[in-house]
Amino acid sequence: MLAKLALELGPWSWWVAGLVLLAAELAVPGVFLVWIGLGAIATGVLSLLLWGADLWSWQVQLLVFAALSVVSILIGRKFLASGSSTTDEPFLNQRGASLVGRTATLQEAIVNGRGRIHLDDTTWSVIGPDTAAGSTVRIMESKGRELRVEPVRAA
Template sequence: MLERLFTELGPWNWVVLGLVLMIFEVAAPGIFFLWFGIAAITGLAILFAEALGLTWQIQVIIFLVLSVIAVFIGRKLIGATDAVSDEPLLNRRAEQMVGLVVTLEEATVNGRGRARVGDSLWRVNGPDLAAGTRVRITAVDHGILVVEAA
């Protein structure tokens, strides 16, 4: 049945597949189907090279090779997400607080307490200190602020 599909439609099935994949690209987030859609333009190449008498198996191999090539070219064109940001702590709220001096809201007992940072209370780890003591945030450990006496 698959062979019949490929032989009856000829190169146009690749063009249709390419268009369908590009339509999926519009509906799906990211740039994923685009490269396979471009590779499916194999149909246009096969349309002009029909005289070669390529079997459907060779057409699939050409599609797969062109898909891999299109993905690699696409990654080069779009670039990797390894770009250095000018705001590396933008979405790391706790890490932005390192270096701030804040006041303990609750005394630290056995190394644990709470400090007020802005309008929020944060759990802190540090030496045992009384409530109201000014502390400096030195690090963040899994969302818990590490403090020392200021």
């Protein structure tokens, strides 16, 4: 049935496939089918130009479609990556990084390079030089779920 429809539509079958893929993008989350749909439409443009040519067999059409889809995906990734915008919340979803520079009081002493602080509503594992509990430390770096701290020297 699909083969018969493709034969009846001729070069327009690529346009229909491209539009179906673009419409499917509305139902599927993400931005992936757009690029494949654009590859199908580009193949449709070539089909309109080369439909009667002997070299334009269905195998060549599929290879051209695959190549154009890959090219459109790569261009799309580059296009979307360059659209990064500045934000007023640069550390949103990077809670550890947002703590760098803050001071806190050690809840558990740093012994053998490891201790704990309580900051806001969370207890954090910290690494740094051995320091007594109750001392004030400054957060210097965030390493995953651990914070690297240094003791605050009294002035």
